[in-house]
Amino acid sequence: MTTAKRKIEQRGIVLVMVPLLFELIFVGVLAKMLLDARNQLFEERRARSVVTTVSVLSRRTQTAARILARYTNDREPALLEQYDRVIAPAPGEFKELRALVKDRPEDLRTVIALEHSVLKAIAILEDCKEVFGQKNNKMAHLVYYPRLYRAGMTAEKEMDTLLQRYRAKERADREANDRASGIIFAWLAIGVLFNVGVAIILAVFFSRSITRRLEVLTDNTMRLSEKRPLSERVEGDDEIAELDRVFHRMADALHEADRLKQDFFSMVSHDLRTPLSAVQGTLTLLLDGTYGELEPRGEDRVRVAQAETERLMSLVNNLLDIERLESGQLAVAPSPLELAPLVKAAVESVRSLSEAKKIEIVSNVEDVLLSADKERMMQVLINLLGNAIKFSPPESRIEIAGRIADGTVDISVTDSGTGIPKDVGDSIFDRWRQAEPDSGVDRGSGLGLAISRHIVEAHGGEIGYESREGEGSTFFLRIPVPEDE
Numbered sequence: 427m428t429t430a431k432r433k434i435e436q437r438g439i440v441l442v443m444v445p446l447l448f449e450l451i452f453v454g455v456l457a458k459m460l461l462d463a464r465n466q467l468f469e470e471r472r473a474r475s476v477v478t479t480v481s482v483l484s485r486r487t488q489t490a491a492r493i494l495a496r497y498t499n500d501r502e503p504a505l506l507e508q509y510d511r512v513i514a515p516a517p518g519e520f521k522e523l524r525a526l527v528k529d530r531p532e533d534l535r536t537v538i539a540l541e542h543s544v545l546k547a548i549a550i551l552e553d554c555k556e557v558f559g560q561k562n563n564k565m566a567h568l569v570y571y572p573r574l575y576r577a578g579m580t581a582e583k584e585m586d587t588l589l590q591r592y593r594a595k596e597r598a599d600r601e602a603n604d605r606a607s608g609i610i611f612a613w614l615a616i617g618v619l620f621n622v623g624v625a626i627i628l629a630v631f632f633s634r635s636i637t638r639r640l641e642v643l644t645d646n647t648m649r650l651s652e653k654r655p656l657s658e659r660v661e662g663d664d665e666i667a668e669l670d671r672v673f674h675r676m677a678d679a680l681h682e683a684d685r686l687k688q689d690f691f692s693m694v695s696h697d698l699r700t701p702l703s704a705v706q707g708t709l710t711l712l713l714d715g716t717y718g719e720l721e722p723r724g725e726d727r728v729r730v731a732q733a734e735t736e737r738l739m740s741l742v743n744n745l746l747d748i749e750r751l752e753s754g755q756l757a758v759a760p761s762p763l764e765l766a767p768l769v770k771a772a773v774e775s776v777r778s779l780s781e782a783k784k785i786e787i788v789s790n791v792e793d794v795l796l797s798a799d800k801e802r803m804m805q806v807l808i809n810l811l812g813n814a815i816k817f818s819p820p821e822s823r824i825e826i827a828g829r830i831a832d833g834t835v836d837i838s839v840t841d842s843g844t845g846i847p848k849d850v851g852d853s854i855f856d857r858w859r860q861a862e863p864d865s866g867v868d869r870g871s872g873l874g875l876a877i878s879r880h881i882v883e884a885h886g887g888e889i890g891y892e893s894r895e896g897e898g899s900t901f902f903l904r905i906p907v908p909e910d911e
């Protein structure tokens with residue numbers, strides 16, 4: 427049971443875990459790609475910063491050289507101030523540049539060399555500034571220009587190398603970044619589609635394997651209630667299969683219980699009814715004087731015994747009837763019947779009871795034909811009339827009416843007896859149900875109305891009642907008239 431229990435649980439876990447696992451792998455791959463793309467973007471930005479800073483530095487040194495060249499001619503002190511302003515940020519920019527390439531040893535070496543060359547050129551410029559300012563040193567530029575030119579050229583070359591390297595890098599990084607974006611998007615689409623696919627396939631597989639077998643179980647419950655043979659056992663060893671096994675075992679036990687009940691009832695019918703009939707017969711013979719005259723007291727006792735035996739016999743008969751009706755063993759055989767003679771016979775058969783209570787039974791029956799099983803319909807009418815007499819006060823009136831209405835033959839029995847409490851409802855037609863068991867009226871078994879309902883329903887009809895407590899009741903039946911009649 428425990429292992430079986432785990433089976434569906436395991437399937438449920440697989441159903442959830444498999445897509446989850448794929449999702450995790452997929453998210454992991456995506457995260458790695460995004461990280462790479464981010465690094466590339468960072469590299470691209472760094473390359474761009476290097477390119478910009480080097481360009482600025484290059485422009486700065488050229489501008490500074492140009493300002494000094496003008497100063498050689500004009501000797502304007504303002505030009506010297508301008509020169510200082512232009513050259514001042516260079517050391518800071520070199521620092522920035524070094525920080526940008528600090529984790530790339532080769533580039534760092536290039537930047538340091540470049541800085542060195544530029545500083546050298548700046549030192550020469552500084553010298554120039556000093557020397558060119560002296561009035562007696564007019565030819566100094568002949569010495570300094572070539573030195574400046576060489577230093578400038580070296581710095582320019584180094585800047586060019588760095589610029590080209592970083593421009594190429596910037597381009598390569600940008601392209602790689604574009605490519606990475608495309609790949610990430612493709613992965614995203616593939617991942618989502620794949621995950622949805624896996625989830626759908628698993629869900630379909632899982633629910634098919636469960637619902638198909640659950641349908642068999644549901645069908646089996648219907649079959650059991652309709653007393654049809656059950657389907658084959660469902661395959662598998664999970665809890666559905668276990669449930670099916672238990673269900674089959676339960677159905678077998680029910681069949682066995684049914685069989686035992688049938689045996690019991692046939693035992694009752696043979697072994698109880700036979701001696702009861704013998705006792706009844708003997709009591710009748712006793713009353714008839716076959717075994718000698720009885721004392722009046724003895725006669726009274728025998729009459730009571732006879733009534734009790736009759737009660738017992740009717741209880742046994744009722745029990746057998748309801749059992750056979752419920753198990754479908756007692757089929758009704760309808761045939762065309764005239765209602766008026768049927769009602770008359772039923773009234774006759776309860777006459778001794780009604781006369782004992784001085785109750786008048788008024789029959790108000792139209793001349794109609796109905797299709798019914800004579801014996802069974804008679805049983806229903808006698809039961810309804812018997813109840814009406816039982817629950818009516820002496821010297822009252824009972825009316826039995828019958829008429830054809832709207833495709834049915836309607837029969838009703840109205841009394842002015844005790845009535846039935848409102849809360850009882852339709853349960854009055856259940857087996858053993860009695861409205862007021864302690865009412866003091868000589869009660870029967872509580873089976874009469876249950877049997878009547880079975881018989882009426884077996885005719886395709888319905889039975890019901892209307893009642894007011896303390897005022898009386900009307901029990902009615904509606905039996906459908908066959909189409910061709």
Ligand code: ADP
Nearest residue numbers: 813814817845860861862870871872873874875
């Ligand atoms: P019983 O053998 O007890 O009469 P029934 O199935 O015929 O069994 O009736 C069940 C119960 O319904 C009765 O015990 C009684 O409480 C109530 N009942 C039936 N018919 C009437 C009626 N005409 N008036 C009042 N109560 C009734």
